[in-house]
Amino acid sequence: MHHRHTLAAVAAGILSIAGIGATIPADATTTPHRSTTAQGTALVVNARWGGHATFDRLVIDTRGAVPSVTVRQVSALHQDGSGQRVPLAGKYFLEIRLSPAAAHDDAGRSVYRGPRLLKIHLPVLKGVALTGDFEGVVTVGAAFDTKPVHKAFRLHGPERFVVDIAHPVGCRA
Template sequence: MHRHPRRTAIAAGILLTAAFGATVPASAAPQSRQPSATALVVNARWGGHCTYDRLVIDVRGTMPPVAVKPVKELRYDPSGKKVPLAGRYFLEIKLSPAAAHDEAGRSVYRGPQLVKIHLPALKGLALTGDFEGAVTFGAAFHTKPVYKTFKLHSPERFVLDVRHANTCA
């Protein structure tokens, strides 16, 4: 029955080695360097249309969650200093988790830092923060903004459309 004891011993050794290799914890396995999962905010731009003004924020990587909320005034994060944009109404736009700088701390954001805009609804825009995993913008308006937001893909963009009276009629 045991015609080939040496072959049986070798086969058993191979099986034990394979079983042992399968039980090595993942933390002991070599790790490959993964690219940063943090979305990078690289630009902000705007345009006027007949019935709305559009603000677009360009993102490199996967689009993070975005929160838009009305605020009484705009403040820089983290200093808390007031943002010098004229307006009666303001929206804070926060992308998180996100950054406007790379892992070495160099800015990747190429858009405006603070700009006055002369559109029917949108009157100004400021990059108000790039701090602790969040990038924030402030938008200024003379009248209470009625807006909708959505995301576009390939490339990744966040869009804020602010309604106004028809300027093309």
């Protein structure tokens, strides 16, 4: 315990010499990190999926209320910012945009624990990619071999956004 207090005092001294103010918690090793992202900005923390008898489901988990979301079919997926094409196999794509949202905290550390780019073997859902976390917008892409017929909605406790994509009854991957 003494070592932690000494370390905190040394760090505070260095910061004050450098002219940088700091507040160091009493027990910095066990204090949980809480994001101070602007109030109203949801944190996108995961994307997950599952296959069901008549549909595949894509779920985007958030910390904080689910923000405004748009789901639209696009001809290809592109990385936000760079515009580079996302190398996710498929003939059809859905782009899911959450705003205001972030997949990182105020220090720039990623809070997103889901796939960055992943091939999936479900009846209709064939891949998922995080395609953007830029200027208050988080974008997730989904890939399909057939034109997706989908419905989207919010669920609470925990907060999440859901996209169900229909497939024929009894369809197997």
